[in-house]
Amino acid sequence: MARTITLRTTSRSAATSVAQGATLESPWVRWTLTSIAIVFLGLFLFMPLAVVFVSAFGKGIAAYFASFREPDALAAIRLTLLAAGIAVPMNLVFGVAAAWAIAKFEFIGKSLLITLIDLPFSVSPVVSGLVYVLIFGLQGLLGPWLRAHDIKIIFAVPGIVLATIFVTFPFVARELIPLIQAQGNDEEEAALTLGASGWQTFFRVTLPNVKWGLVYGVIICNARAMGEFGAVSVVSGHIRGLTNTMPLHIEILYNEYQFVPAFAVASLLALLALLTLVVKSVVEWKSQQDLKEPEEDWSVEPA
Amino acid sequence: MNNKIWMALIMVLAFARPMLAQNAVTLLNVSYDPTRELYQDYNEAFAKYWKAKTGQAVTIQQSHGGSSKQARAVIDGLEADVVTLALAYDIDAIAAQAKLLPTNWQSRLPNNSSPYTSTIIFLVRKGNPKGIKDWDDLIRPGVAVITPNPKTSGGARWNYLGAWGYALKKSGGDESKARDFITKLYKNVPVLDSGARGATTTFVERGMGDVLIAWENEVLLGAKDLGQDKFDIVVPSVSILCEPTVSVVDKVVDKKGTRKVAQAYLEYLYSPEGQEIAAKRYYRPRSEAVAKKYAKQFPNIKLFTLQEIVGDWQKTNKIHFADGGLFDQLYQPGR
Numbered sequence: 209m210a211r212t213i214t215l216r217t218t219s220r221s222a223a224t225s226v227a228q229g230a231t232l233e234s235p236w237v238r239w240t241l242t243s244i245a246i247v248f249l250g251l252f253l254f255m256p257l258a259v260v261f262v263s264a265f266g267k268g269i270a271a272y273f274a275s276f277r278e279p280d281a282l283a284a285i286r287l288t289l290l291a292a293g294i295a296v297p298m299n300l301v302f303g304v305a306a307a308w309a310i311a312k313f314e315f316i317g318k319s320l321l322i323t324l325i326d327l328p329f330s331v332s333p334v335v336s337g338l339v340y341v342l343i344f345g346l347q348g349l350l351g352p353w354l355r356a357h358d359i360k361i362i363f364a365v366p367g368i369v370l371a372t373i374f375v376t377f378p379f380v381a382r383e384l385i386p387l388i389q390a391q392g393n394d395e396e397e398a399a400l401t402l403g404a405s406g407w408q409t410f411f412r413v414t415l416p417n418v419k420w421g422l423v424y425g426v427i428i429c430n431a432r433a434m435g436e437f438g439a440v441s442v443v444s445g446h447i448r449g450l451t452n453t454m455p456l457h458i459e460i461l462y463n464e465y466q467f468v469p470a471f472a473v474a475s476l477l478a479l480l481a482l483l484t485l486v487v488k489s490v491v492e493w494k495s496q497q498d499l500k501e502p503e504e505d506w507s508v509e510p511a
Numbered sequence: 512m513n514n515k516i517w518m519a520l521i522m523v524l525a526f527a528r529p530m531l532a533q534n535a536v537t538l539l540n541v542s543y544d545p546t547r548e549l550y551q552d553y554n555e556a557f558a559k560y561w562k563a564k565t566g567q568a569v570t571i572q573q574s575h576g577g578s579s580k581q582a583r584a585v586i587d588g589l590e591a592d593v594v595t596l597a598l599a600y601d602i603d604a605i606a607a608q609a610k611l612l613p614t615n616w617q618s619r620l621p622n623n624s625s626p627y628t629s630t631i632i633f634l635v636r637k638g639n640p641k642g643i644k645d646w647d648d649l650i651r652p653g654v655a656v657i658t659p660n661p662k663t664s665g666g667a668r669w670n671y672l673g674a675w676g677y678a679l680k681k682s683g684g685d686e687s688k689a690r691d692f693i694t695k696l697y698k699n700v701p702v703l704d705s706g707a708r709g710a711t712t713t714f715v716e717r718g719m720g721d722v723l724i725a726w727e728n729e730v731l732l733g734a735k736d737l738g739q740d741k742f743d744i745v746v747p748s749v750s751i752l753c754e755p756t757v758s759v760v761d762k763v764v765d766k767k768g769t770r771k772v773a774q775a776y777l778e779y780l781y782s783p784e785g786q787e788i789a790a791k792r793y794y795r796p797r798s799e800a801v802a803k804k805y806a807k808q809f810p811n812i813k814l815f816t817l818q819e820i821v822g823d824w825q826k827t828n829k830i831h832f833a834d835g836g837l838f839d840q841l842y843q844p845g846r
Binding site for chain 2: 341344345346347348351354355358360362363445446447448449450460463464465
């Protein structure tokens with residue numbers, strides 16, 4: 209125990225000296241780098257965000273809220289919530305299962321599974337959408353059968369949900385795999401020797417250990433599910449009030465020169481992004497708190 | 512987590528409920544970009560007319576996009592009861608590739624299934640600083656012309672054919688002169704947008720180009736929205752008669768049992784009421800009485816038809832827009 213602690217102290221002091229070394233750069237270098245970063249962020253992140261809100265309120269608050277009374281806008285918001293509401297829980301279940309299997313067990317085809325999980329990241333969203341058209345479209349593999357049985361997949365709500373699930377597939381799993389791997393198997397083995405069943409171990413030990421990573425994964429998964437444009441655009445069919453999600457509705461409004469409603473709906477998505485950032489910071493802060501706590505306990509122990 | 516699943520379920524139910532509406536009938540009209548305002552008005556009028564005539568409530572859903580893209584969606588299974596597209600060729604494609612309607616669809620309604628027409632005119636910057644008056648001015652060096660890509664946009668094909676027809680008429684039918692004209696014209700195009708709305712946005716919002724070639728209905732309607740203080744409308748000496756076409760999609764209406772109402776929906780476009788709504792939204796009506804009433808709002812242009820300068824759409828597409836066709840040969844991007 210004592211040895212571990214000394215090791216930790218040395219590594220900590222080493223880290224401090226490195227940090228001091230970094231600050232030994234001459235002041236103008238530091239200032240230039242900092243101001244470049246700030247100017248860049250301002251130009252490419254803050255300004256567009258500000259433009260969204262300025263344009264949204266361009267004709268006053270009344271016009272802004274009137275944009276949300278449009279039945280088509282409400283339908284778009286409802287559909288976006290529905291798609292995310294289905295895609296996120298499904299990816300949550302899948303992500304936890306996949307991450308758990310990959311991180312805790314060795315099996316044949318494991319690397320293949322990891323590659324497959326990453327696939328939606330590497331494929332362009334437009335292609336993801338087209339894949340569904342090729343499978344479920346009338347000229348596609350299952351199209352004629354689906355039409356004969358009067359089942360609508362693409363150009364209908366199921367297609368949009370499918371496309372959303374596809375593009376948000378990796379988020380939860382990707383977030384959890386390194387986390388569960390880093391945890392190791394020790395605690396689970398301890399739980400098992402103490403007589404816990406498999407499910408008990410999972411719900412009482414594995415899951416609580418990764419809860420913040422899980423929350424974080426769900427947040428970014430949700431953000432992407434609500435913001436997805438490309439894949440959903442291909443399978444939507446753009447039927448007003450029926451198959452337009454918020455991003456698609458924004459594009460339509462913009463193309464119709466209805467700038468205030470377009471930016472008003474866009475501001476909702478921007479708000480979602482800001483909210484995501486806030487929750488993300490809270491989650492990171494919380495998980496760091498969780499990590500710190502056992503350390504403090506240990507430092508008392510050897511004394 | 513449980514909450515989320517419940518929320519999802521509730522939302523599914525809330526969403527599914529309106530779809531189960533009983534005795535009302537729903538039509539899907541798949542259309543191209545600039546008809547949004549037209550069909551917004553028209554759908555309302557038709558619903559009233561149909562309710563009065565049959566007692567049945569009808570809801571019309573709309574889908575808008577680039578004409579060829581919309582045709583593609585119908586081919587891929589978008590269940591349109593009626594299609595109202597920018598050019599006959601796109602509906603031909605649905606007939607040929609998906610066999611959802613017979614190939615002679617165009618002969619089923621009056622005026623070659625084209626209830627309203629339009630033409631191609633120009634929009635220039637306020638005060639017309641480049642002095643653009645006719646098609647000839649578009650090929651002058653130093654004039655930047657905005658027009659979308661004829662490979663993907665229906666409106667762009669009409670633009671191209673307007674220029675082609677003008678050059679052909681002016682040279683007394685000399686095709687090599689027309690080729691030369693097209694080559695010079697597209698040398699002046701800095702960017703080919705994929706659709707008509709995109710090109711309008713490029714010209715209006717991004718401030719690119721000296722002149723926008725566009726649908727007459729789009730320009731006349733847009734002049735109000737975009738601010739008359741920023742742009743002037745220029746009407747060329749001659750232009751092409753654009754005939755957007757409409758059709759029932761037979762396989763869809765027979766399956767859904769909506770043939771009667773879908774057919775009535777299109778026929779009503781030819782009625783005095785339908786023609787008047789079209790005219791109000793700056794489409795040129797077929798009915799002479801309505802045309803007379805609204806004559807003031809349409810500039811007086813000599814119009815030639817596609818038939819006069821090339822032939823039908825199948826032939827036009829083969830000569831001009833197919834891969835390796837005239838447009839491919841003549842278009843040299845940049846300079």
